[in-house]
Amino acid sequence: MPTVTLLKENFKPKLSKYLDIELKKIFSPDDRVVIKLHMGEKGNPYYLKPDLIQPIITTLKLIGAEPVLFDTPTLYRGERATPEKYLQTAAWHGYEETLVGCPVVISDDSIQVKTKHLDAGVSNVIAECDGLVAASHVKGHACCGFGGAIKNLGMGGVDKKTKEKIHTYSRPKLNPEKCIGCGQCESICPNGAVKLENGLPILDYSKCWGCGQCIVKCESQALKPKHALFDELLSESAYAVLSRVKKKFFVNYLINISELCDCLSDPGKILVGDTGILLGDDIVSIDKASNDLITEKAGYDIFEKIHSKSGLVHINAGAKLGMGEMDYELNIG
């Protein structure tokens, strides 16, 4: 059973100590190690700040490895939509080679990896590295309830075309024969992409981002995803990314746990207080432990309540793909 280590109190000083123990077991001198990190949309207050990432960079350099901070440009328009704009935003947020002591790379170049529903474009930078550390901010997400390491790689480790596929292959399609005209889909849609006309929902795909909230809320099962749920596609994409990586380690930061993700300049309110930092080498168990700790703190599945979708859907999908295990042993560091 995988072990997940929780640094609960005084976690910043403890992080270096535990990284020194864990990263030495995995990485070797001269390894080119990608640190996959979301460096924050402009205006977002909760993205992971450089002081939380610096211990990973320093530890890898002490081993003799060559760390590279990396992310991909966004699908949507904004301050991270191109490598040039993203590098500028990253620099505003303190991620610049002269400040962090390692290269900062943003790229949309990719190689194709086939999965059940996706021809995924896995980032070249990840595919060509010797190892990967996924540094993931844990927070809510409108399309998958909760975003942790699987979200970091499944959306952030692939090119724009794959991001688009995940958002469009998951759009709902209607079986009118099953529809009872209850209007649940119209009321749940966060984007106003569903309107009931003559007792049947009309779907406006130009407003739909494929979150699937309408699909899971339709008790008559009149709505189905075009190919698969967003959550399943996200995990498939993360699976494609990890299929190209031999050495891997995960650090999940349960800090500033906001309602929405770091892609937004306004990520909503903080849901629960800071819970700590988790470390482990199994992507499924570290996300499951993150979700469990937040659920325990809130007293209920807070992501399901807010986003009508539990984070467990995509974590389970990852386990079914063989990416990792749902069971874990929690070690308090």
Ligand code: SF4
């Ligand atoms: S929730 Fe389902 S049954 Fe109700 S209106 Fe929408 S599609 Fe029809």
Ligand code: SF4
């Ligand atoms: S998938 Fe999400 S955005 Fe699209 S219609 Fe359903 S609830 Fe609205």
